[in-house]
Amino acid sequence: MxxxxxxxxxxxxxxxxxxxxxxxxxxxxxxxxxxxxxxxxxxxxxxxxxxxxxxxxxxxxxxxxxxxxxxxxxxxxxxxxxERLPDPxxxxxxxxxxxxxxxxxxxxxxxxxxxxxxxxxxxxxxxxxxxxxxxxxxxxxxxxxxxxxxxxxxxxxxxxxAPTPDPDLGRQREAVEAFFTAARDGDLEALVTILDPDVVLRVDLGDGGPLRVVRGARNVAGQALTYRQLSAAMEYVLVNGAVGMVNMTGGSAQSLMALTVENGRIVTMEIIADPDRLASLGL
CATH class of the missing domain: 1.20.140 (Butyryl-CoA Dehydrogenase, subunit A; domain 3)
Structure with missing residues (x-):
């Protein structure tokens, strides 16, 4: 024993x-x-x-x-x-x-x-x-x-x-704040500036389908403008040690965004919008 x-x-x-x-x-x-x-x-x-x-x-x-x-x-x-994004x-x-x-x-x-x-x-x-x-x-x-x-x-x-994220959380947050400010203002050109030309956006909707993937600064910026009304409900969190955002509406998480900032620009964005997965994170 x-x-x-x-x-x-x-x-x-x-x-x-x-x-x-x-x-x-x-x-x-x-x-x-x-x-x-x-x-x-x-x-x-x-x-x-x-x-x-x-x-x-x-x-x-x-x-x-x-x-x-x-x-x-x-x-x-x-x-x-x-397909699905890795758990954050x-x-x-x-x-x-x-x-x-x-x-x-x-x-x-x-x-x-x-x-x-x-x-x-x-x-x-x-x-x-x-x-x-x-x-x-x-x-x-x-x-x-x-x-x-x-x-x-x-x-x-x-x-x-794989991108190499900026180790400074302050610089990461500056880039993310600039991105969401431009999104709220509907400023497409400002969005394109803060995004890397080869930025990749991946969205996991949790509907059993494949990941939605959008590539290129102008295409991703266009998507950001589509959802700009949601930016007011975004709160900062840390996702795997890097700056991320969670959309809280009605007291529950609607989406979680992980961002990678490299050389002052956002190079990847991963969004989880699967309700079951978000609920399991206890957000």
Missing amino acids: DAEISLAERFEARRGHLRSVAYRMLGSLSEAEDAVQEAWLRLGRTDVSEVENLAGWLTTVTGRVCLDMLRSRKARREELGD IVTRDPEQEVLVADQVGIAMMVVMEALAPAERLAFVLHDMFAVPFDEIAPVIDKTPAATRQLASRARRRVKDS
């Missing part, structure tokens, strides 16, 4: 870390919790008396669980065609910014969604959690050298496609 209690305590001490691994792998908060719970069940069915590094073992087991979930999800989406981590308290500053931005999570499951595992475990390639390789049934190549390929794709 004492051994079981000790094992449970050691697992609980690593739960936050394992949840972070699973979230980066899956982009879903609920699925991340499921993956961590499955790791706990597997721990209970395994004799770990000879495991020298329990933390490392738990990390790779969680990675294996997530890999299976990603492969199942990929097959399901290919069959059904369902939202806080209203700027003082908690330090707690979420290391979270992966939504724009980067979107890029990671396009990685093959094995690529994502190799990249997440090695680049984000410093797991050696020789420990990742058995999880994906590859050699360490092949695993290194997978991580390298994923790293290049992320670097080429």
Whole structure:
């Protein structure tokens, strides 16, 4: 009994870390919790008396669980065609910014969604959690050298496609404020100026259909003018450690917007307008 209690305590001490691994792998908060719970069940069915590094073992087991979930999800989406934006981590308290500053931005999570499951595992475990390639390789049934190549390929794709957000929240907010001021004023040219020429807007309406994607500053600015009456109901929040906005109407969240500001311009905008998902965030 004492051994079981000790094992449970050691697992609980690593739960936050394992949840972070699973979230980066899956982009879903609920699925991340499921993956961590499955790791706990597997721990209970395994004799770990000879495991020298329990933390490392738990990390790779969680990675294996997530890999299976990603492969199942990929097959399901290919069959059904369902798409969605990754779950955001939202806080209203700027003082908690330090707690979420290391979270992966939504724009980067979107890029990671396009990685093959094995690529994502190799990249997440090695680049984000410093797991050696020789420990990742058995999880994906590859050699360490092949695993290194997978991580390298994923790293290049992320670097080429994911924006690098301004680390200064003040500068982020200045850009976002300028955007919404221009939207309220109906100033198309001002909107175009604050948007990167290649800005991408992605909208998840939660209707089971594909993501709505709009590209280009003038096209996105036109969309912003369409919804300018909603801008008065927008409140600032932190989304994965970056400045975001939530539209509160009638005491409930109608939409959540994650924005990426790079070099003073907005380069990506992700909007979640799925009522069920918004309700699950407790906004």
